[in-house]
Amino acid sequence: MGQLGQILQQLGINGTLLLSQIVNFFIVMFILRMLLYKPVLGMLEKRKERIAQSMKDVERASAAAGEAEQEKAGILDGARREAQEIRAQAARDTEKIAQEIRSRADAEATAIRMKGQADAEAQVQTILTDAKKQIADLAIAATEQLLGRELQNRAEQERFVNEYLAQQSGSGK
Amino acid sequence: MNRIQNLVQRIQNYLRQPRNAITISVVVILFVAGFLIKTPPPHISLVAEPLLEGGSSWLTNSMLTTILVDIVILILALWTRATIKMIPSGFSHVVEIMLEALYNLTQSVAGKRARDFFPWAATIFILVLVSNYSGLIPGVGSILVVQEAGGHAAVMESSAKPRILGGELVMANGAIISMSGVRSEAQQEEGHVASVPLFRAPSADLNMSLALGLSTMLMAQVWGVRQLGLKYFKKFFQFKRSGMGVIMGMAGLLELISEFTKIISFTFRLFGNIFAGEVLLLVMAFLFAFILPMPFYALELFVGFIQSLVFMMLAVVFFTVATLSHSGDHH
Numbered sequence: 001m002g003q004l005g006q007i008l009q010q011l012g013i014n015g016t017l018l019l020s021q022i023v024n025f026f027i028v029m030f031i032l033r034m035l036l037y038k039p040v041l042g043m044l045e046k047r048k049e050r051i052a053q054s055m056k057d058v059e060r061a062s063a064a065a066g067e068a069e070q071e072k073a074g075i076l077d078g079a080r081r082e083a084q085e086i087r088a089q090a091a092r093d094t095e096k097i098a099q100e101i102r103s104r105a106d107a108e109a110t111a112i113r114m115k116g117q118a119d120a121e122a123q124v125q126t127i128l129t130d131a132k133k134q135i136a137d138l139a140i141a142a143t144e145q146l147l148g149r150e151l152q153n154r155a156e157q158e159r160f161v162n163e164y165l166a167q168q169s170g171s172g173k
Numbered sequence: 174m175n176r177i178q179n180l181v182q183r184i185q186n187y188l189r190q191p192r193n194a195i196t197i198s199v200v201v202i203l204f205v206a207g208f209l210i211k212t213p214p215p216h217i218s219l220v221a222e223p224l225l226e227g228g229s230s231w232l233t234n235s236m237l238t239t240i241l242v243d244i245v246i247l248i249l250a251l252w253t254r255a256t257i258k259m260i261p262s263g264f265s266h267v268v269e270i271m272l273e274a275l276y277n278l279t280q281s282v283a284g285k286r287a288r289d290f291f292p293w294a295a296t297i298f299i300l301v302l303v304s305n306y307s308g309l310i311p312g313v314g315s316i317l318v319v320q321e322a323g324g325h326a327a328v329m330e331s332s333a334k335p336r337i338l339g340g341e342l343v344m345a346n347g348a349i350i351s352m353s354g355v356r357s358e359a360q361q362e363e364g365h366v367a368s369v370p371l372f373r374a375p376s377a378d379l380n381m382s383l384a385l386g387l388s389t390m391l392m393a394q395v396w397g398v399r400q401l402g403l404k405y406f407k408k409f410f411q412f413k414r415s416g417m418g419v420i421m422g423m424a425g426l427l428e429l430i431s432e433f434t435k436i437i438s439f440t441f442r443l444f445g446n447i448f449a450g451e452v453l454l455l456v457m458a459f460l461f462a463f464i465l466p467m468p469f470y471a472l473e474l475f476v477g478f479i480q481s482l483v484f485m486m487l488a489v490v491f492f493t494v495a496t497l498s499h500s501g502d503h504h
Contacts, residue, residue, distance in 0.1 A: 021380045
């Protein structure tokens with residue numbers, strides 16, 4: 001045992017120094033644990049979490065952006081379709097209005113023509129009546145002259161002429 | 174002939190640049206000075222020596238350096254703690270990268286137990302690394318403290334009497350000077366005069382490496398008991414009445430012995446590497462003061478790193494092995 005002690009002494013191993021080195025090691029470990037390991041590992045952990053969170057956020061944001069893009073496309077598509085519809089409707093409406101105007105103009109023209117026809121007819125009728133009257137007068141005068149006699153009864157005379165005229169107009173057509 | 178002329182031309186062109194010329198001339202001057210300056214024989218001691226003769230024996234040069242190493246580690250830790258930010262940058266980021274690498278290394282061996290083992294592994298690594306590198310700082314091992322017979326020590330100064338010192342490098346008012354040939358006279362005049370290096374790398378002191386080895390192996394037993402309960406000790410005492418029993422008993426005995434062997438191998442691996450490295454550097458400086466030690470310096474930087482890594486990795490491996498259920502799985 002004494003020999004071992006001597007060897008240890010020759011190697012410089014000394015109880016006090018050994019113990020102080022062990023204590024030193026534990027103190028350093030304690031201090032580093034408080035000052036270095038806990039904050040650094042905690043920070044590494046926190047940073048890892050933060051990065052994971054950021055990645056998730058980015059993913060979510062990009063998904064939302066895609067969705068918005070899709071929505072935008074949908075809205076645009078709808079708008080385009082609507083515009084087309086409105087245009088088609090407008091075209092249809094125009095066509096209808098034009099048709100209406102045309103038909104109304106047609107009707108008006110027809111009415112005007114009809115009226116003109118009727119007027120003309122009435123005029124013809126008047127003229128004809130006049131002419132008949134004159135003809136009758138002339139005929140009477142001519143007959144008077146021709147017959148050389150005057151009917152005694154004026155009223156009877158007129159009745160006779162009218163009868164004759166009615167007969168004429170009836171076969172005149 | 175033409176080729177030689179070409180070479181001369183190229184060398185001349187190279188030297189025409191002032192920077193190259195200065196570098197080359199400094200190297201040449203140092204090389205010549207290496208022959209002219211007689212380096213004193215290095216002070217080599219296996220043990221850490223007390224700084225105060227007759228005073229307290231615990232204040233050895235390695236203990237003083239241990240305290241300085243602790244202070245350096247503390248400052249680095251505080252600095253990191255103060256500058257640590259969510260967005261990594263600067264010094265704290267470097268420390269973070271280092272610690273993360275250590276953590277991943279621990280995890281690759283210990284798996285789920287990495288969280289428990291990490292403070293041990295990291296502390297061993299940092300403490301051993303800084304201790305190893307403390308021995309490489311110029312002045313450690315070469316600045317000597319003079320012990321006078323009167324019992325008090327004094328750092329050699331230019332005003333102090335030259336009789337005190339032997340042929341060692343001495344720091345005098347900021348300049349390292351060499352004093353040779355005085356020692357023998359001094360020793361003849363006064364028997365008690367001796368000089369001791371002011372600093373000594375803690376890992377070049379057996380007390381430190383033994384302390385680490387003891388703590389590590391003791392802690393391995395603690396982890397084992399914590400994980401497996403009293404069953405842990407079964408692996409040392411496997412006595413059974415059968416043919417295999419004898420072999421298993423022997424194996425258990427070997428296991429028991431190996432726990433102590435591990436302490437010794439831990440201790441002397443670290444101590445041997447670092448102490449040998451310092452002796453190597455001193456001897457190289459003694460053989461040829463300039464340029465020659467440079468490659469060995471690089472080598473010692475590498476060795477210092479590797480030894481701290483090895484110590485840490487072995488500690489983690491021993492911890493992990495201790496927590497694994499040993500006996501019972503075989504049968």
